Amino acid sequence: MPAKRKKKKARGKGFFNNIPFKLVAVALVICCTVISVSTExxxxxxxxxxxxxxxxxxxxxxxxxxxxxxxxGDDMTAYIEKVAREDFNYAYPDEQRFYDTSRN
Structure with missing residues (x-):
C-alpha cells in the first residue's frame, strides 16, 4: 500500500497575499484609528x-x-444710581465706604 502523502496547500501569489499589501493595510487601519480618535x-x-x-x-x-x-420703567433713577455705584464707584457726599484690604 502506498504511503499517503499530505497535500500541501499551494500558496497563491495573488495581490492580497504579498507582504507589502499587508503592511499597507495595517498602516491604513492605524491611520484611520488615529484620525477617528482625534476627531472624537x-x-x-x-x-x-x-x-x-x-x-x-x-x-x-x-x-x-x-x-x-x-x-x-418710569423711574430711571434706580438704574442710574446702580450704574454710578457699580461702574463708576460714585458715592453720596456724606457716605463713607469701607474696604477690606486684608484679602489682598
Missing part, C-alpha cells in the same frame, strides 16, 4: 465650548431682560 477629541472640545457659549447666552439674555425692564 475635537468633537468633545467643541461640545464643551458650545455649553460655555450657551451659558454666556443665558447670562446675556438675563442681563438684557433686566435692562429692558429698566428702560420700560
Amino acid at each position: 477629541y475635537d468633537r468633545m472640545q467643541k461640545e464643551e465650548e458650545l455649553l460655555s457659549i450657551k451659558e454666556k447666552i443665558k447670562d446675556y439674555e438675563n442681563e438684557n431682560a433686566e435692562l429692558q425692564q429698566n428702560l420700560e
